[in-house]
Each structure stands twice: as structure tokens, then as C-alpha cells.
Amino acid sequence: MSQNYAAAHLKATDERVYLEALTENVFDAKEIRLDFNGRNSVTIYNVNTVAENDYVRDGLSRLGVLVELGTGTQTMVLSQDKSFSFSIDRGSYEDSMMVTEAAKAIKRQVREVSVPATDVYNLGVISAYAIANSQGVIAGTAVAYNTVYQLILAQQAALTELKYSKEGRTLWITPTVFNLLKRDPEFKADCDLSYNDNKAGTIGKVDGLTIKEVPASMLVANFQFMITCKNVAVAVNKFNMIRTIDNDKDVDGWICQGRRYHDLFILQQKGTGIRIYTKA
Template sequence: MAINLASKYSDQIAEVFTRASFIKGKTAETFDLTGVKTLKVYTPITVEEVDYDRDGGLARYGDVAEMQDVVQELTMTQDKAFTLTIDKGNNLDQNLVKNAADMLRLQLNEKSTPAADKYAFRRFVTMAGTIAESAAKPTKADIISKIADASQALDDALVPDDNRYLYLTSEMYKLVCTSDEFAGVDVLARQSIAKGVCGEVFGMHVVRVPKSYLPEDVYFLVAHKDAVLMPYKIADAKVHEDPVGVSGALIEGRHYYDAYVLGAKCGGVYALVAADTVSDAPVVASGKITAGSGAAIRYTLDGSDPRYSDSAKDYIADTALTADEGCQIRAYAVETGKYPSPVATG
């Protein structure tokens, strides 16, 4: 007999995951991937305003154009599973189900949730709208200035002030708390330092994460809640009582998830990384695209961002391209072992 813990303990499981995760609850909840593994997000493209022409006849308001869409396809790729047994000799028969639920909760806390968070952080950095390089590792003398640069980048991208999160390791957090720039802000800030608390910097909520969670070459990550997405679903969690070959309970679990930056809101994600870890931008000229040796290039002809657009294609060397009417060729490059380059236009 198999007892389905995914339905029996779904609320408790979800609560445990949310509490244990550094990311869950800080991502967009606009899109629901429940029951599906692929979702297409359509972002309408607005048009530039023109001067009203009284003598323009039917074109008084400008030339009529059908509204276009940029499509981003989100597919959940992480499909994970686990299995373990609880020997009857170690537990009373009536406690099997309860102990199975406890083991499932422990599995989520110690393995599943950390793995999902680490994956999400890597994805958020790789897909960030801005990946800035730091010539040297931040110090307490310049960490606040570097965070200010991130805040300015979000401001310039018209990202809302609320629900901004600054993810950094304890090492970077310590630099912030001991920074002269931070300590000199006001008395309240100094009181915060005395308590070992650094709740906000430039209006961004500070989230300390273990060093192993952020990629090694990442100093910090800023993400607005509505710019990132992390769908997570417990697909299967069962306990089998006395299956063949086992004296006790056999627990099997499966869950799938993924993480994305929404292309239409990519300006709300900023990562500061080590020097020489970002690919060089390609060059777009005369309809052709060139990049460093071994770099893979993706491009679009409809003016959409090739990092997120469903219309992006892999570029074949020396191919002559022609952009769609009224658009430009846009491309980015990825070198082995490096983060994607900025987008080039031509």
C-alpha cells in the first residue's frame, strides 16, 4: 500500500520549503506553471509617439501598425528524485507514516531546497539584465559604492523601489556593516551595526546567503521580486509499507522546478562578478556578426532581446543577415566558462 505524501502533507511541505529557501517568497507569483512544464510569456511592444498632424488625413495620429509581441518560453528543466528506507526494526509500526513525513521534511531542508536555491542563483546571475565586472574584489572602502551602482542601474531601468532584494554572502555583508560609508549615514545605521543587523541598503532588503549558494565568482546579486520567477512543484512523494525486499517503509520523492529572469523586466536584475568572467560583446557590421574565438552567438532580427526572445537563433559564421523592416540585428555571445556578453546592435 502506498500513501501519497504529496497530497497528504502538501501544505506542510510547501511551508517547510518556503521557510528554508532564501529565494522562495521573493520571486514573482504572476505566472503559474502548475500542471504544465512550459509557459510562453507574451510582452507587447509599444510604439514611439509622434506629433499630431492636422493635415495628415487618415494618418493624423501617425502610421498605423499592428502591435507586436516578444515571446519568452519558460520550460521547467530540473526534474529531481530521491528514495530511502525506514527499517521497521528502528520504528514502531504505527509511527511509519509519521516518520516518513519527517524524513521527507528533512530531505527538503538538507538537500532539495539548498540545491534548488543554488540552481536559481546561478540562473538569475546568468540571465541578469546587467552583469557588471569588478576589476578587484570589493573592500569595505568601496562595497557601498558598488551597491550604489547597482541601485542606480535599477533606477535608470525604471524598476520600482519596493521589493528589491540584495543577496550577498556573509563576507560581503561584513564589508557593508563595517564600511565607513555605511556607518556614517546616520545614528540609526550605527545602531543597526551594533545589533549586527543590516536590514536595508539604498532601500534594498539585504538577504545574507551561505557562501556556497552564490557562484564563486559572484560578489552580490540584486533582483526585484517581479523580475525573477522560480516555479517549484512536488510531483510525487510516497511511502510504501513493507514493499518487496524491505521490512519497513520505502520513501520515494520527485520534484521539479526551474528559475528564470523575465525578459521584459530584466533591468530589475543586476549581478556584480569577478573580472574576466563576462564574455566580450560581439560586433555587428554589414549584416554579419563576429565574436571571440570559440564563442557561441545568438541573435534576433525583430529587434527583441536575444537573451530572452523566443525568436533568437544560433548564428552561423559568415552568414549575411537582414533585419526585419524598422528593426536592427541584436546579438550576444557566450564564451566557454564565462557569463553572457552585453547585447550588441547593428
């Protein structure tokens, strides 16, 4: 890469803007722990139920025909094995006011590349699942300021009909659609924008939904909004390694490297807890 060496006036670094992790705390399912220690795939069980019968007060099958309880399985295989590697020459470091300090460079790499790439992947998996299974409105009419809130409430109702709790639901929305939503009089009456956690990307709550505003560039094409329920997916980070090598025989300086092994899995028994709205 090209180098810009320091003159006397270059004493600060013009850092780029960045977002904190948006999906990390949402899909960290605390009720489900997937142990990938020593392996790259795990299999979990799900257990069937049986229908109830009308009790019969005589005969030999009073509680109904005996049915052996069945089970199913879901196998999850880690697929995201990502890495980075760059060097910092000692001469370049000394001639640029030490702005390429290794520790700061690695932190910059993680926050500007690794974190958003993970969010894009996680939201992409969730969105693709909902679209593939027609969960919501696919290729619908573009939302307007006087329709968006009612469209969101319709998807809320669909999730409630599927018996999902209102607790722990998240609304993912683009800035453009959120601006339309803020103009809706009914939304303004219901929403509590005083709940604000910028580090987690949370900007408010409405109708039991935690609102997360996401740049459209991080989402699938024609995305308008999406609702996810609690524990619908599990984000797994098997390891997140970063290191600095300062004694390599071929580099007088530092080698900075990182590797992360991760994935996101939608749980089969909760997969219907995603509703998406995309425009045509």
C-alpha cells in the first residue's frame, strides 16, 4: 500500500466513522448454548408432541391410541472462517508520527471491517430465511409515512398469532423507512424514543419492539423492515484471534493478523419468528 510520511504538522489521525456491533447482543441466545469446542458442527434435538383425545370411560384404550413420541434433529456446521494480515514497516512507522501503531491498527481493522461484516452476514442469513419461506410481505408496495406503522403492526399480529411472546422482539429498519415512520401520528403517540442505547444501536421502543436502525447498504435489496423474535437464531463465535508478530525474520517492523470463526444459525422450531417486508 502507498505510504504518507509525516511533516511537522501531521500530529493526529483522521479516523473514519464506524458503527458498533448491531446484532451481537440480539442473537446471543442465553437460553441455548451450542458447544463447538473441538468440533465444527453440532446436532441438537427437537421433540414432537401428540394430539389430545376425548377420554373414553370404558374399554382398553381409554386415553387414546398409544403413540411412540418422535424426535427430530438439526445439524449446524460453522461456515465463516475469516482472516486478515498486514504489516507495518518500522521505517514507515517512525516517519509517520507513529500513527500506524500496531495495537491501534488492529482495533481499527476489527471495528471497521470485522464487526460490520459480521452484522451484514447475520442479517443476511435472517433475511434470506424469511424471504425463502415467504414470512411476511415479499415484493410489496413501498411503504409511506401513513402506512408503515400499520404494516409493522400487521406483522406484529402475525407473530402473536403464531404464539410468539411480545417480549424480546426487535424491529430492524432502514433510516429512510424510519424517517417515514416518525411522521406517522399513531407511531408518535405510541413510541418511546427516550429509550436510547447508541452503543447497541437501539433507538426506541414501540408496541413491545426494540427499534434498531440499520444502514440500507448492510441489508438485502429492497429491504423495508423486519421483525425478529427472541431466540429465533443463535450467533456463534468459536474464536476471535488477533496477534502481533514483532520478530519476523523478513519484516523489520510488525505483522498484524486476525482470524474469526463464526456463524449464525436459525433454530428450526423458532424459524417462523421472523417477519420481513420488502418492496418490489
